[in-house]
Each structure stands twice: as structure tokens, then as C-alpha cells.
Amino acid sequence: xxxxxxxxxLARSLSFLQENLRRAGPAxxxxxxxxxxxxxxxxxxxxxxxxxxxxxxxxxxxxLLGVVVxxxxxxxxxxxx
Amino acid sequence: xxxxxxxxxxxxxxxxxxxxxxxxxxxxxTIIEHVSNSPIDHPLIHLPTLVGIDFSVTKxxxxxxxxxxxxxxxxxWIVRRHLAAGRPVPSGAMNGxxxxxxxVRDSIVLPNVGKKWVHAxxxxxxxxxxxxxxxNAIGLIPVFDVLGLLNHWVIHPDHESFLxxxxxxxxxxxxxxxxxxxxxxxxxxxxxxxxTRAHGxxxxxxxxxxxxxxxxxxxxxxxxxxxxxxxxxxxxxxRLAANMTGGHIAILAILSFVxxxxxxxxxxxxxxxxxxxxxxxxxxxxxxxxxIVVLVQAYVFTLLTAVFIGMAxxxxx
Numbered sequence: 220x221x222x223x224x225x226x227x228x229l230a231r232s233l234s235f236l237q238e239n240l241r242r243a244g245p246a247x248x249x250x251x252x253x254x255x256x257x258x259x260x261x262x263x264x265x266x267x268x269x270x271x272x273x274x275x276x277x278x279x280x281x282x283l284l285g286v287v288v289x290x291x292x293x294x295x296x297x298x299x300x
Numbered sequence: 301x302x303x304x305x306x307x308x309x310x311x312x313x314x315x316x317x318x319x320x321x322x323x324x325x326x327x328x329x330t331i332i333e334h335v336s337n338s339p340i341d342h343p344l345i346h347l348p349t350l351v352g353i354d355f356s357v358t359k360x361x362x363x364x365x366x367x368x369x370x371x372x373x374x375x376x377w378i379v380r381r382h383l384a385a386g387r388p389v390p391s392g393a394m395n396g397x398x399x400x401x402x403x404v405r406d407s408i409v410l411p412n413v414g415k416k417w418v419h420a421x422x423x424x425x426x427x428x429x430x431x432x433x434x435x436n437a438i439g440l441i442p443v444f445d446v447l448g449l450l451n452h453w454v455i456h457p458d459h460e461s462f463l464x465x466x467x468x469x470x471x472x473x474x475x476x477x478x479x480x481x482x483x484x485x486x487x488x489x490x491x492x493x494x495x496t497r498a499h500g501x502x503x504x505x506x507x508x509x510x511x512x513x514x515x516x517x518x519x520x521x522x523x524x525x526x527x528x529x530x531x532x533x534x535x536x537x538x539r540l541a542a543n544m545t546g547g548h549i550a551i552l553a554i555l556s557f558v559x560x561x562x563x564x565x566x567x568x569x570x571x572x573x574x575x576x577x578x579x580x581x582x583x584x585x586x587x588x589x590x591x592i593v594v595l596v597q598a599y600v601f602t603l604l605t606a607v608f609i610g611m612a613x614x615x616x617x
Contacts, residue, residue, distance in 0.1 A: 240603070241411040247600065248607045252528065255535025260527065288527045 249296040253289035260285035325563050327556040335548050337476060363473040367435045375430070404429050408603050412610035417498070421609055424490060425602050428483065432474060433598035436544060439472025440590055474597075475544035477537060484533035487605045491532075495612035507615040532608055536601060543597050547590045554582045 264281020268274045337360045345357040382394040405422045495504030508525045557579045562571030
């Protein structure tokens with residue numbers, strides 16, 4: 220019986236893929252949060268600008284705040300590991 | 301629509317081209333009409349307005365119901381059949397179902413949520429995974445478009461009638477931001493429930509910020525954390541809906557070359573040539589890519605929900 224350590228084995232490949240995906244989970248969460256924060260807070264800022272007619276100050280503040288929140292989420296993931 | 305069969309799309313688009321012959325083919329308008337929800341003024345089923353909310357059923361709502369009914373009926377039927385057979389070893393469809401269940405439990409929920417809570421959260425994750433997967437996949441299958449094509453020649457329904465609206469084309473329910481926002485709201489709620497069940501209500505909110513820091517830092521951190529709370533579900537919402545819409549728009553844009561070139565050169569041969577040489581092969585390629593996207597997006601939504609729930613349960617400082 221040849222051992223499973225050598226050659227191509229679908230089960231082994233899948234388990235490695237699974238392991239990699241598991242490790243990638245928090246990183247994926249952080250990266251989506253980074254983009255999501257910029258989009259959400261930037262969008263809120265844009266909406267406030269459109270409402271109040273204060274272009275571009277709320278948009279700028281929203282984008283800046285989005286970067287801060289996104290990077291904070293990223294930093295939390297890095298601190299954990 | 302977004303189906304892999306170029307011929308059908310050509311037939312659909314042909315109608316539009318014929319309609320728009322005198323005013324020219326507007327690619328952007330046609331694409332938006334195909335990916336957006338049916339207008340609320342012309343719903344598929346008229347329902348009364350309760351508490352200021354119009355409950356009329358539009359195209360996306362109908363697809364949502366169909367997907368939910370399909371998932372419920374199929375899974376129940378498979379499990380019942382397996383139980384009725386009374387065999388200890390699953391066979392056929394039950395085997396596939398068990399593979400999905402084990403995959404979600406062992407590779408999504410268990411590593412993120414941990415052994416203690418895996419059985420509490422697997423059912424929710426499974427529901428997310430199977431529902432999103434089916435909703436994405438059914439959007440890719442041109443069921444209603446094929447029916448519509450048959451209708452066009454056989455029944456000739458009134459354009460305003462239920463049948464006429466339904467067979468105008470199916471859509472992907474998960475390509476609507478409201479649907480994914482609802483799903484992400486469930487994620488948002490379950491993060492709070494997970495933290496509350498693991499640590500108690502007060503302790504869960506305390507866990508959000510690292511403790512043992514100087515008080516001025518908290519003034520900065522607490523608002524950032526509260527915003528982060530909403531950013532996570534928002535990212536989930538945008539990612540899923542944008543991915544499902546984006547692929548459809550790409551396919552439609554490429555297929556619209558056929559009509560644009562026809563118009564540009566003033567003869568059908570140019571459009572058909574471009575269609576055969578460029579549009580159809582590219583659209584087939586993107587459709588194949590969409591199959592992967594369908595799987596990956598369902599997986600990622602479930603995985604990220606599990607990661608967030610795991611973060612609420614396992615708090616490290």
C-alpha cells in the first residue's frame with residue numbers, strides 16, 4: 220500500500236486548501252472591513268454633503284474616518300495573531 | 301439576461317433592437333433594465349399596503365420565495381427519503397447533502413467558532429450557505445428566459461399579466477442590495493447574540509474594546525468600535541450584491557456589442573460577425589467564471605459570518 224504522503228492526492232490537497240482558507244478567514248474579514256469602512260463612511264459623508272450643501276467637507280471627513288476605522292479593524296486582526 | 305446561451309440573449313435583445321430601431325440602441329438602458337428589480341408600479345402580484353409598506357411582489361421577491369421554497373422542499377425531501385429508507389449509510393442525494401453539511405461544519409464553523417459552540421451556530425451557517433448558493437445559482441440558470449422564449453411563440457401572454465411579467469426574465473435575488481442587507485442584518489444580530497450567550501450581555505459590550513488602557517484612548521476607541529460594528533455587515537452586503545450584479549453587467553455589456561456594431565455599420569452581418577467572433581466566446585467564458593463566483597461568494601459570506609461570530613466568542617486581549 221503506497222502511503223499518502225507522496226504524489227498527488229485529492230484528499231490531501233483539499234485538506235491543505237481547507238487549512239489555508241481557515242487561516243485566511245480573519246485576513247479576508249479585515250480586508251473587506253477596510254474597504255467597507257471607507258465606502259460606508261465616505262458614502263455617509265457624501266450624502267450629508269448633498270443634503271447640507273457643504274461639499275466637500277463631510278465627504279473628506281467621512282473618507283478619513285473610514286480609513287481610520289478600517290485600519291483599526293485591520294490592526295485588531297494583526298494584534299490577535 | 302445573464303444566461304450562458306448567447307442565442308437566446310440575441311433573440312431577447314433582438315426584440316429590443318427592433319423596438320428601438322428608430323431611436324437607436326441604448327446599451328446602458330437595456331443593461332440596467334435587465335439587472336434592476338421590476339418597478340413597484342407594475343408588480344407581479346398586487347398585495348395590499350399595510351402600515352405604509354407596499355407588500356406587492358416584484359421580480360426579486362418572487363425569485364427569493366422560489367429559492368426559499370426550492371431549498372426547503374429539496375432538503376426536506378432528501379432527508380425524509382433517507383430516514384424512510386432506514387439505512388445507516390447515506391446514498392445518492394443524501395450523500396451530497398451530508399458532504400455539504402460536513403464541509404460547512406468542519407471547515408467553516410468549527411475552526412472559527414470553536415468546539416463548544418459549533419453545534420449552536422452550524423444550523424445558521426448552513427442556512428446561509430445553502431440559501432445564498434441556491435439564490436446565486438438559480439440566477440445563473442435561465443429558467444424564465446427559456447419559458448419566455450417558448451411563450452413568445454406559443455401562448456402570447458399579455459405584457460402586463462403575471463405570466464407575461466414573469467416570463468420576461470428571471471433575476472438573481474442576491475444581486476439586490478436589500479436582500480443582502482437583510483442577510484447581513486441577521487449576521488449583525490447573531491454577532492450580538494453569540495457574544496451575549498458566551499459572556500453575558502454587559503460583558504459582551506465591554507469585550508468590544510480592549511481594557512486596561514488610559515481613559516483618553518477610550519474616547520477615541522469607543523466611537524471607532526461602534527462604527528466598526530456597522531462596517532462589518534455593510535461590507536458583507538456590498539460584496540455579495542456587487543459581485544452578483546457585476547458579472548451580469550459584464551456579460552450584458554459584451555453581448556450588447558452585437559447590436560452596437562449592427563447599428564454602427566448599418567447591417568446585421570457586422571453585428572453577427574462580432575457576436576460570433578468576440579461576444580459569444582467571451583460571454584461563455586465569463587459565465588464559466590460566474591459559476592466559480594457563485595460558489596466563492598456563498599462560501600465567503602458564510603466564512604466571514606463565522607469569523608465575526610468567532611471574534612465575539614473568543615476575545616483575546
